[in-house]
Amino acid sequence: MKDRLFRDILPQVSKPARYTGGEVNMIKKDWEGAQAKMVFAFPDVYEVGMSHIGGKILYGLVNEKSNHLMERSFAPWPDLEEVMRRENIPLYSLESFRPLGDFDVVGFSLQYELSITNVLNMLDLSGIPLWSSERGKGCPLVIAGGPVVFNPEPFAEFFDAFLIGDGEEVTLEFLDCVYKNREMERNELLLKLAQIEGVYIPALYQVEYKDDDTIKKMSPLVREAPIKVRRRVIEDLDQAYYPDKPIVPYMDIVHDRAVLEVMRGCQRSCRFCHAGMVYRPVRERSVGTLKKQAAAQLASTGYEEISLASLSTLDYSGVSPLVKDLVKEYGPQGTGVSLPSLRVDAFSIDLANEVQKVRKTTLTLAPEAGTQRLRDIINKNISDEQLFSAVEAAFKSGWNSLKLYFMIGLPGETEADLDGTIELIRKVKAIGDQYSRRPVEIRASLASFVPKAHTPFQWRAQNSIEELDKKRRYMMREKHRRIKLSFHDSETSYLEGVIARGDRRLAAAIYKAWEKGCKFDGWSEYFHFDHWIEALQECNIDPDFYNLRRRNYEEVFPWDFIETGIDREYLIEENERAEKGISTPDCRQEGCRDCGVCMALGVDLQIKEGYSVAVES
Amino acid sequence: MRLRAEYSVGSDLRFLSTLDMMKLMARTLRRARIPFALSEGFNPHIRLSLGTVLPVGLWSKREYFDLELEQEMSCSEFVEKMNLTLPPDVKIIACIQIAATIPALMNSINCACYSFVVRKPVEEMEQWKDIVLQRDDLIVKSRGKKKDLDKNLRPGILKIEVNRWQNFAIIDIWGSIGEPLNVRYDELTELLVLTGINKEDILDVYRSGNYIRVKDKIFTPLEKVK
Numbered sequence: 001m002k003d004r005l006f007r008d009i010l011p012q013v014s015k016p017a018r019y020t021g022g023e024v025n026m027i028k029k030d031w032e033g034a035q036a037k038m039v040f041a042f043p044d045v046y047e048v049g050m051s052h053i054g055g056k057i058l059y060g061l062v063n064e065k066s067n068h069l070m071e072r073s074f075a076p077w078p079d080l081e082e083v084m085r086r087e088n089i090p091l092y093s094l095e096s097f098r099p100l101g102d103f104d105v106v107g108f109s110l111q112y113e114l115s116i117t118n119v120l121n122m123l124d125l126s127g128i129p130l131w132s133s134e135r136g137k138g139c140p141l142v143i144a145g146g147p148v149v150f151n152p153e154p155f156a157e158f159f160d161a162f163l164i165g166d167g168e169e170v171t172l173e174f175l176d177c178v179y180k181n182r183e184m185e186r187n188e189l190l191l192k193l194a195q196i197e198g199v200y201i202p203a204l205y206q207v208e209y210k211d212d213d214t215i216k217k218m219s220p221l222v223r224e225a226p227i228k229v230r231r232r233v234i235e236d237l238d239q240a241y242y243p244d245k246p247i248v249p250y251m252d253i254v255h256d257r258a259v260l261e262v263m264r265g266c267q268r269s270c271r272f273c274h275a276g277m278v279y280r281p282v283r284e285r286s287v288g289t290l291k292k293q294a295a296a297q298l299a300s301t302g303y304e305e306i307s308l309a310s311l312s313t314l315d316y317s318g319v320s321p322l323v324k325d326l327v328k329e330y331g332p333q334g335t336g337v338s339l340p341s342l343r344v345d346a347f348s349i350d351l352a353n354e355v356q357k358v359r360k361t362t363l364t365l366a367p368e369a370g371t372q373r374l375r376d377i378i379n380k381n382i383s384d385e386q387l388f389s390a391v392e393a394a395f396k397s398g399w400n401s402l403k404l405y406f407m408i409g410l411p412g413e414t415e416a417d418l419d420g421t422i423e424l425i426r427k428v429k430a431i432g433d434q435y436s437r438r439p440v441e442i443r444a445s446l447a448s449f450v451p452k453a454h455t456p457f458q459w460r461a462q463n464s465i466e467e468l469d470k471k472r473r474y475m476m477r478e479k480h481r482r483i484k485l486s487f488h489d490s491e492t493s494y495l496e497g498v499i500a501r502g503d504r505r506l507a508a509a510i511y512k513a514w515e516k517g518c519k520f521d522g523w524s525e526y527f528h529f530d531h532w533i534e535a536l537q538e539c540n541i542d543p544d545f546y547n548l549r550r551r552n553y554e555e556v557f558p559w560d561f562i563e564t565g566i567d568r569e570y571l572i573e574e575n576e577r578a579e580k581g582i583s584t585p586d587c588r589q590e591g592c593r594d595c596g597v598c599m600a601l602g603v604d605l606q607i608k609e610g611y612s613v614a615v616e617s
Numbered sequence: 618m619r620l621r622a623e624y625s626v627g628s629d630l631r632f633l634s635t636l637d638m639m640k641l642m643a644r645t646l647r648r649a650r651i652p653f654a655l656s657e658g659f660n661p662h663i664r665l666s667l668g669t670v671l672p673v674g675l676w677s678k679r680e681y682f683d684l685e686l687e688q689e690m691s692c693s694e695f696v697e698k699m700n701l702t703l704p705p706d707v708k709i710i711a712c713i714q715i716a717a718t719i720p721a722l723m724n725s726i727n728c729a730c731y732s733f734v735v736r737k738p739v740e741e742m743e744q745w746k747d748i749v750l751q752r753d754d755l756i757v758k759s760r761g762k763k764k765d766l767d768k769n770l771r772p773g774i775l776k777i778e779v780n781r782w783q784n785f786a787i788i789d790i791w792g793s794i795g796e797p798l799n800v801r802y803d804e805l806t807e808l809l810v811l812t813g814i815n816k817e818d819i820l821d822v823y824r825s826g827n828y829i830r831v832k833d834k835i836f837t838p839l840e841k842v843k
Contacts, residue, residue, distance in 0.1 A: 006628065011674050016632035024644070024704055248644060250630070250637045302644030333647070334661040 001089075002097045009089065013080045017251040018046035021072075021094030024248040025300060027063040028095040034069035036179040038062065038105040039093050039140075043118035044522070046074040050247070051255035053309060054146065055109060058167050060243030068175045071095035071103075075118045076125070078520070084125060091125040100126035104178055106140045107163075107171075110148035113499040114492070114521035116155055119144075120514040123158075130511065132160050132203060137186060141178065145171075149200075150231075150278050151453040151559035154502035154510065156202035161193055163200075164562060165231030166264070168241055170198040191224045198232035200562070201225060207504055207558075213545060215503065215556040230563040233601050237264055237283040238608065244296035248303070257305035257338065258297040260290050262319070266311035267587050267595075267605075270368070271379045271578050272407065274452035275311055277571075278564045280597040282588070286608040287318040287325070294326060298335060306330070307338045314343035314351065318609035323354050341366065342390075344382045349393035356397075363394055366405035369413075370421025376583045377412045379574070384424070391428050395435040402428065402442055408471050408487070409449040409463035411578060418475050421446075425483055443484045446475070448493035451547070452500050453559040454566065456574035462497040462547040465490045491529040495521070497547035498536075503558035506546075509539040567596035618686040620695060621715045621722075623679055623839055627706030628823075631676040639667055641707065642682060649702040651695065652688040668722035668827055668838065669729065669794055672802055677824040678732075679710065681722050681838045715842045722838060727795055728775060728828040731802045733788045734821040735814060742779045742786040749812055750777060757807045761799060770808060773798035775830070789825060791835065 010016035031037070040059060042049030049055060055072070062070035071093035076084060084091070090099035100106050106128065108119050120130050128142065129135045135142065144155065145163040152162040163170050173196055181189050194201040204225035208216040220227060234240045242261065249256070263284040266276045285293075294306055306326060313319060326337045337355050342348040344365050352363060367387055368380045375382065394402065406421055425444050432440030448468050451457045463471070468490035475485060499506065512535035520526035536543050551557075553572055570593070577584060587593045588605065598604055626638070633641065643663050646653050655661040664685035671677050692712040699709045735742060749755065752771060759768035773793040780787045788809075792800030802822055810816055829841040 006631075010632060016673070017634075017637060020629065020632055022629050022704070022706070250633050250641060252636070252640075299648065302647035304643065304647065334655045334663070335647075 001092065005089070005097070009080075009083055009087065012083055014077065015251065017249075018074065019076070019080065019094070020250075021097075023250055025245045026095060026247050027059070028071075029063060029069040031069070031096060031098075034067060036068040036105060036175040036182075037103045038068060038070045038107055038175060039073050039100055039103045040070055041073045041100065041106055041108045041119075041122055043075050043108055043110070043115040043122060044112075044520075045077055046249070047251065047253040049074045049109075050249050050253045052109065052111065053259055053261060054167055056243050056246045056259075057241065058107075058171055060246070061168050061241045062171065062175065064243075065241060066172050066175065068172070068179065071098075073100060073122070075122055075520070078526070081121070081125065090127055091122055101128055101140060103140050104182070105175065106142050108142070108144040108146075108159075110144050110146040110155070112522055113148055113154075113496045114527075115148075116158075116499070116510055117514045117518045117521055119155075120158065120511065121519045124514075130514075131157055133157070135160065135186075139186075141189075143174075147275060147278065150274070150562055150564065151500065151502070152200060152202065152562075153504050153558035154499050154506040156504045157507040158510075159202060160190065161199055161201050163232075164198045164229055166234045169232040169234050170196065174199060191222065194222075194225045197230055200229040202504075205561075215558060217556070218558070218561055228561050228563045230601070231278070231565065233565070233603055234264070234283065235603050237261075237606065238285045238289050242293055244293065245300040246297065248301045255307065256303075257307050258294070258301055258303040259307050259309050260293055260297075261285070261310060262290060262308050262313055262316040262322070263310045266315065268312060268315070268381065269379050269574070269584050269586065269593070269595075271377075271456040271574055272368075272410070272449060272452070274455055277454050277456075277566055279311070280565065280595065281603060281605045282315075283603075283606040284316060284318070284608040287322050290318070290322055291325060291329075294330075298330065304334060305336045305338055307340060309340055312343065313339055313341065314348045316609075317607050320351060321609070323351055327354055344390050345386045346389045346393045349390050349397065352394070353397050363399050363401075364403040364405065365390060367424065368405065368407055369410060369417065370406065370419075370424045371417045373581060374410060374413060374417045374420070376581045377578045378407075378410055379578070379583050381583055381585065387424070388427070388431060391431050392435070395432045395440065400432070400436045400438070400440050402432065402440065404428065404442065404444045406444060406446045407449045408446050408475075409468050409493075411449075411457060411460050412581075413471075415474070418471055422475060422478075422480075425485075426480065429480075429483060439482050441482045441484070443486070445486050445488075446472075447488045448490055450493055450497045450500055453557065454562075454564050454571075456571045456578060458501065458557065458571065459551045459553065459555075459575055461550045462494070464544075464548055465494050468493065489524060489527070492521070492524075492527060494543070494547065495529070495532055498543045500547075501557070501559075502546050505539075505541060509535045509541050512538055563600070565597035565600040567594070567600075570595045618689055619715050619717055619719075620684045620686065620692065620712055621719075621838060621842065622682055622684065622695075622699075622712040623710045623837075624682070625708050625710060626671060626677045626680060627708075628676045630704070630706045631674055631823075634673055635667060635670045638671065639665070641704070642667070645699060645702050645707075646684070649698045651684075651698060652686050652690060654685040654687040666721055666723065669726050671824060675731075675802060675822060675824050679826040679837070680824075681726070681827060683715070683722055711839060713839055713842065719842050722827075725829050725841065726827045726838060727793060728791055728830045728835060729794050729800075729824055730789050730791045730826045730828070731805055732823050732825045733790070733805070733809060733819055734782065735786045735788060735809075736784075736818040736820055737786050737814065739779055739781045739786045742788060745812065745814070746777045746779055746788070749808075750774075755808055755812075757804045757811065760801050760803050768804065770798075770800055770804060773800040775835070785820065791828070793830075794827075 516531040668681040776791040
């Protein structure tokens with residue numbers, strides 16, 4: 001297989017280094033000696049998949065800490081797919097070049113709603129039946145994890161199991177169970193797996209609908225299946241496994257650097273933010289642990305950059321000493337530190353300056369909305385003054401371009417807010433022009449707001465494509481020199497919205513869309529909205545039902561059976577406060593807001609480097 | 618201190634671009650804790666320069682890089698440390714210290730040898746060689762900048778040797794690199810096909826060396842450092 005690939009197949013395709021494996025720190029375990037065999041399948045190309053931290057963690061964990069084995073596979077780019085289909089080459093793993101069908105478990109990482117067509121395409125290329133009900137004896141278990149599976153329902157019929165929550169907490173338990181019961185009939189094995197906390201087996205549930213198409217009831221078909229599936233959560237991140245020897249790809253990947261996960265979770269409570277809700281509470285690693293991990297990773301990889309990742313790295317209580325120590329330790333060898341996202345305040349800029357001593361980075365700030373009123377609605381707790389002081393600090397210290405993130409289509413948004421956004425950008429530019437010798441450049445990215453499950457905005461309607469396009473045209477009506485606005489594609493956002501709050505009935509349309517050739521839907525050159533609309537129509541599904549409708553508090557949602565730990569009452573209260581334009585502070589600063597997570601999951605806030613530091617900074 | 622190293626790139630890494638190879642070397646230098654020198658400026662980088670670009674798809678017996686060190690280190694120690702750290706398909710073969718005044722590899726390598734493993738009797742290929750070398754022009758379609766224009770390779774073909782390897786013949790073709798005539802391996806492949814060798818009979822292609830030609834003499838970059 002490998003010889004044929006290297007000799008005949010790969011020379012025909014673009015970027016062949018995506019498909020060769022054999023990278024530094026790759027782990028190829030003995031196939032016969034391993035217990036359960038799992039392939040980590042990422043439904044996007046190599047350079048995207050290899051940039052993902054979760055995959056690095058699981059790969060190291062399974063291969064280093066258990067007798068199971070994990071290999072990797074990524075979606076082939078359409079040029080290779082064509083050759084594979086023509087030459088009858090199944091999708092294979094990069095370690096042992098075995099077809100995916102040889103594994104016991106094929107585990108997909110779902111980071112993005114629209115990657116589902118790539119999942120189907122990868123299964124098809126592997127010769128594995130796409131529908132869970134069609135997979136029998138000898139077929140791998142097809143499972144999924146990742147942020148998208150907090151509403152797994154649109155994909156329920158394609159997967160045998162979903163793993164909900166922190167993967168390092170549940171994956172080994174899952175594989176142990178698969179291995180221990182390997183002689184069992186598939187159906188019996190699924191009953192066993194259903195009893196592991198955090199595992200959801202969709203075939204064991206039935207859903208009944210009302211006349212108005214909303215859900216009447218979702219209930220387990222067997223007593224082994226829990227009524228609610230509770231997400232798994234790492235209690236102590238500081239003690240949790242983290243890979244010291246991540247794979248170092250040969251080719252350029254999206255995030256080509258060493259990564260430290262300084263903390264998990266965020267409780268700024270931005271009301272639109274899915275990750276901010278489903279990964280609570282904040283659990284930090286200590287500076288000591290992170291420095292050890294940095295040393296080990298740099299020694300084993302030779303990376304020239306180390307990134308401090310999390311949902312809001314500047315909120316990490318130890319960020320200041322950590323950055324300073326890393327710069328001091330590794331700067332002389334030309335190894336830089338990078339902060340993926342900055343908080344909007346002057347403290348963040350000071351720290352960015354610290355980082356810039358070694359390597360110049362792009363400066364990105366995310367005000368999200370252009371007016372104080374709208375920021376209060378979405379609970380993005382920053383003021384104009386904070387933003388301006390951050391911007392001033394940045395330009396004073398020599399940056400001459402800036403990137404700003406906003407959203408459009410937010411609840412309660414009016415024309416005045418759109419004007420406010422433009423006005424804000426212009427003010428930012430004016431501040432820059434004062435301090436810089438030549439006129440500064442401002443790039444603003446405007447994403448479309450997509451209401452997500454498990455957030456306070458899960459009851460809200462999304463803007464229609466027409467509304468979003470109208471807002472875009474309105475904001476673009478005047479050109480401004482050296483201000484560049486870029487908007488997300490409204491059709492893509494619309495479809496994301498449909499799937500994000502979709503239910504089981506969508507599976508038929510997803511399948512049809514794939515049949516019509518949809519894949520790489522996240523890549524604009526491959527996104528065919530018309531195919532999706534046709535597919536939905538042919539299945540008699542009205543997509544507006546899923547995202548243009550304002551829902552009431554009594555409605556049963558497809559994802560209600562997934563227990564994230566957050567109380568429904570908290571989400572309702574936050575939605576009500578949004579309605580009134582009242583913001584809610586971070587629980588680290590002003591005490592518990594009773595979201596319910598710590599109680600429900602028996603966990604606690606973990607602030608490692610001092611509560612006062614966290615509060616002040 | 619400045620070093621010049623000769624290394625091989627195995628078949629498993631033949632799809633790496635030059636940029637990928639550059640990163641591979643830089644990261645190996647860091648892992649092996651070689652006392653490399655850094656450039657000045659906002660984006661400091663290791664003072665490492667690779668020789669001519671190895672085309673994506675080819676493996677190679679001999680490639681070269683120059684490296685500056687901040688501290689003294691013996692060549693043998695360098696080779697040993699690197700080879701312990703490099704991926705299995707890259708090996709440092711040799712390394713020498715060179716003077717700061719020696720011109721960069723990029724500016725001095727002007728010829729390369731491409732080797733074709735062919736499923737044909739050696740005797741037949743000897744005859745083929747004589748016929749090819751007697752020709753005044755060898756026209757193929759250009760693959761480089763002037764895509765698809767006719768290109769005469771003959772002035773750039775400096776030497777051809779045929780050797781036996783198991784049941785196959787290995788044709789080594791030395792071609793000029795850079796200006797005025799750049800002979801590419803895929804153009805040579807076409808030449809083989811145009812002169813009667815079936816594509817299916819070409820079992821492998823690799824680069825067997827890079828050279829510095831002065832008048833009629835051909836030196837390796839390790840030889841030409843005085």
